[in-house]
Amino acid sequence: MNSLEATARAQEPQSPDVTELILQDILAGRLPPGTWLKQIDLERRYNCTRPEVRRALDRLVQKRLVEHVPNRGYHVHEQDGRRAQEVSDIRVILEVAVSDRIIANASAADIANLRVFALRFDDLVLNGTMLELYEANLVFHRHLLALAGNQELVELITEIRQRTSSAPVSQWRTRARIEQSGREHQQMVDAIERRDVGHLMELTRRHILQA
Amino acid sequence: MNSLEATARAQEPQSPDVTELILQDILAGRLPPGTWLKQIDLERRYNCTRPEVRRALDRLVQKRLVEHVPNRGYHVHEQDGRRAQEVSDIRVILEVAVSDRIIANASAADIANLRVFALRFDDLVLNGTMLELYEANLVFHRHLLALAGNQELVELITEIRQRTSSAPVSQWRTRARIEQSGREHQQMVDAIERRDVGHLMELTRRHILQA
């Protein structure tokens, strides 16, 4: 009956940040869209106090990951197809637009770094959890974007990615698709090394839209 | 000594939302960058309770408008030149990129609407406060962007605009610059009516960068 209790983990001595913990669980799919987040359950699950839970819930509402119904409670935001589409749309515009800057700024060391992150993703396809994979993917894209020389852009895209993908696990449906993503990462780094702006733009566009 | 007490307003019977009130005061320049936001002062100023103040402060920290120093307090975020530059940069990329969609979707009624909002801005240049002007400008740009058919994009740009401009008043330094902005609004609507994508893109770019 109570899905929260069922997934309860071993009590950790000190909680780093409750907001982050709940966020991780939503992203990992352990708290599926629609789940009601009762304060008492969260209190016990993360071994924290009532005000901490409330602050975390309020922050997640601000992030649009959780919905609040007055006097009813908080529940994980339902996946919105339109919104996901629109966010992808925004990502394509931004990331394609800065392709030339990425290529202009990328040093040999930067390219080597990107290869490391791309390889790490490929490695986790075989030996890793979905959440690890998701985060490795995020790291690769963050470092790629950082080369554009606009820190705000990196933060912004990181934010809107979380905003929609309530259960990022469901994004990559098949293993074939995941492996394809890994190959595309490699191809993007290749394009950067060849200083081929046009190809990087096209790769980026396809990579985001089919994710 | 206490700038908050000095600006204290008449007590309103019921506070709609404290977060919004503080936000307005920061945007209006009544709480300049660097100001320390003591909880007791805010409590009295907005005639609300301690937890309400704390929730509002936490939300404003999430919005990056207020900075939090543990065990020291909260203060209005200092204007960051680099960040403002980066946000303008992002705006240019996005708004220029959707110029074609705006023109494709704009009906005669939409164009008439935009003219109304542009005229309202011009009117407030003469008979209006800085805050009213700021909001009229926001309304024009929101409706313009809405024509691109991407609701998330509208919300996103509204968010990042607030995020940087701690004191939007200081954005338009001279009256000449404000009047120029008004003329540019008109020119943008003209370009839409003429279905001149290239011109709208160039106007948009210049309008944002010199703001």
Added chain:
DNA sequence: GGTAATCAAATTGGCGCCAATTTATGATCC
């Protein structure tokens, strides 16, 4: 037997108190 109203259990959410930390003040010592 089904439906509606009433009552009890549970949950949300507002509010204030008190401890911990920091800052300002004043006294003492060099």
Added chain:
DNA sequence: GGATCATAAATTGGCGCCAATTTGATTACC
């Protein structure tokens, strides 16, 4: 006379209690 240390005031921030609202169940009624 200036600097340093100790003390007191002020501010932050954690925590729990209790009222208001809602949900679910039991009972009475049609």
